[in-house]
Every structure is written in structure tokens, then in C-alpha cells.
Amino acid sequence: MFREGSPIVYDAPAELKKWPSLKGERLKDRGPPYLVYNGTLAECVRQLMAKPIKGISLYDIMTRPQPAFNQTVLSPGDAAEIAMRKDFPKD
Secondary structure, eight states: OOOTTOOOOTTSEEEEEEOOEETTEEOGGGOOOEEEEEEEHHHHHHHHHTSOGGGGGGEEEEEOOBTTBOOSEEOHHHHHHHHTSTTSOOO
């Protein structure tokens, strides 16, 4: 998913959003996702990784495209991949 060798700007603005849901399933017809956290990409990744695994699929991170990735919406899987990078800030 990420371009190897391309840096990620972890202090880029980002938002953690949650989709309306019922019984652990996204309800895309019930409106857009709502804001849960507003901060940096690194902070949003940390916030998402701290959520219970059972409901993590209901969240997305919205941020601007970067040289390492070209999409504006990062899935929980993308966030996990970011969190495992050697250069991910640990604080």
C-alpha cells in the first residue's frame, strides 16, 4: 500500500472518524462518518490503535495524500501498517 522508501509526514493534520453503525456493521446510508479525534496523523493512528479490536473496522483516518500514499482515507489496516513502521514516532 505504501511506496517503499518514501517518508511519511507524521505531523500532518488528520482526523479520526467513525461511521454510524449497528451491531458492529457500518451504516453508510445513515450519513457520513463523524469526527472522533482531530490532530496529527501519528496521534490519529495511536488513537485508532487504542480502540477495541472488535469495533476498529468502523473507523477511518482522513488526511492529505503524501509521497508514501496517494489516498485521503486510511483504513484501520493502513493505520496498523503505519504504526509498525520503524520510523513511526513512539511518543
